[in-house]
Amino acid sequence: xxxQLSDIELIEKALRGEKSGYAALVNRHKAxxxxxxxxxxxxxxxxxxxxxxxxxxxxxALDQFRQEAKFSTWLYRIVYTTALNYLRRYSPETIELxxxxxxxxxxxxxxxxxxxxxxxxxxxxxLAFSKLKAEDAVVxxxxxxxxxxxxxxxxxxxxxxxxxxxxxxxxxPRLRLCLxxxxxxxSIAV
Amino acid sequence: xxxxxxNRIWDYxxxxxxxxxxxxxxxxxxxxxxxxxxxxxxxxxxxRLDELLPEKPSAGFTMNVLGxxxxxxxxIEINTQQADNWIIKSIVGAFMAIILVLIGLVVFLGSxxxxxxxxxxxxxxxxxxxxxIIHLMGNKFVTRSFLIAEVLMLLFFAExxxxxxxxxxxIA
Numbered sequence: 422x423x424x425q426l427s428d429i430e431l432i433e434k435a436l437r438g439e440k441s442g443y444a445a446l447v448n449r450h451k452a453x454x455x456x457x458x459x460x461x462x463x464x465x466x467x468x469x470x471x472x473x474x475x476x477x478x479x480x481x482a483l484d485q486f487r488q489e490a491k492f493s494t495w496l497y498r499i500v501y502t503t504a505l506n507y508l509r510r511y512s513p514e515t516i517e518l519x520x521x522x523x524x525x526x527x528x529x530x531x532x533x534x535x536x537x538x539x540x541x542x543x544x545x546x547x548l549a550f551s552k553l554k555a556e557d558a559v560v561x562x563x564x565x566x567x568x569x570x571x572x573x574x575x576x577x578x579x580x581x582x583x584x585x586x587x588x589x590x591x592x593x594p595r596l597r598l599c600l601x602x603x604x605x606x607x608s609i610a611v
Numbered sequence: 612x613x614x615x616x617x618n619r620i621w622d623y624x625x626x627x628x629x630x631x632x633x634x635x636x637x638x639x640x641x642x643x644x645x646x647x648x649x650x651x652x653x654x655x656x657x658x659r660l661d662e663l664l665p666e667k668p669s670a671g672f673t674m675n676v677l678g679x680x681x682x683x684x685x686x687i688e689i690n691t692q693q694a695d696n697w698i699i700k701s702i703v704g705a706f707m708a709i710i711l712v713l714i715g716l717v718v719f720l721g722s723x724x725x726x727x728x729x730x731x732x733x734x735x736x737x738x739x740x741x742x743x744i745i746h747l748m749g750n751k752f753v754t755r756s757f758l759i760a761e762v763l764m765l766l767f768f769a770e771x772x773x774x775x776x777x778x779x780x781x782i783a
Contacts, residue, residue, distance in 0.1 A: 440677065443676075443677055443680065444673055444677060447672070447673045447676050447677065448673055451667075451668055451672055451673065451676075452664075452665040452666065452667050452668070453665045455665070455666055455667065455668040455672075456665040456666045459666050465666075465668075468666075468668075469668045469669060469672065472668060472672070473672070473675055473676050473679060476676045476680075477676065477679060477680055477683065480680050480684075481683075481684070543659065543662065543663060546656075546659050546660070546663060547663070561660070562665075565657075565660040565661065565663070566660070566663050566664070566665055567665070590614070590618045590621070591614075593617075593618065593621045594614050594617050594618070594621075596656070597617075597652065597653065597656055600656065
């Protein structure tokens, strides 16, 4: 029953002090929110702490939530900024968003396509995600896994839509090359 | 291959292109082996990306958030989750049943049975049939070992229960 309610209806329940409203909001959004934090800090415990903190921030300000944006966009923006702030505070050296990663990765080799096509597996993809820079991983996460539009991603990341598209353009080849690099290493190891 | 070219393929796969641009890419792919292979690779990767699910936080995450929020604001009342209660009650119930069965066995078999000593226990265990195992229950060494294990388990669960009780009091 409660699963069928919209976010707005759940927020109204929560604002009336009903625990089920808060609980349903957490249950509905925790995985995506946690994934965003995880892409940034690359550590499950820290990501969980950040996600919890983000929910608390959202709940404290729930009565100020304007319905101009989706609740998920608003919440993920909180998660994103909280995670970035955390990273700035505790490991500032990892915040190099425009790295020269593409220069470091191997160039595209057409003859590896078959190997890649056959052996792409979720675990390698997850590993590739974990090796990407935070901003690349987040934009890919939001676009492909959370299925957010470019406009929504822009709102979450506090960027212009065109900038998001540029980020996506950079991130996609990086993910592919990173995955290819992992797969090649794996085939050498085997 | 240039990143710009690769992105044309990604945009094609992601459905960002107009009909005219799509036709352009399709022609390019049909005439260029490298582009064709890259298209296959990108399509395969896109399928995997679409299948990828978000990561999940730990099982107690929702309770932790609600507990922290309740402790901070007092806006919501948190009760221990019913599922958690059921699990704890089952464990405690099983634990109590084991204690009762063991005490019953010890009383029934008689605590004065001194014929099995530590050495015999080890010998007995090696060659024990089911009847021998029941016989061993009357041995002091075995009985004490069971009791010590049970006391340790009792202390463990008592600590868990006290922690939960303290947490609930703190939240309330």
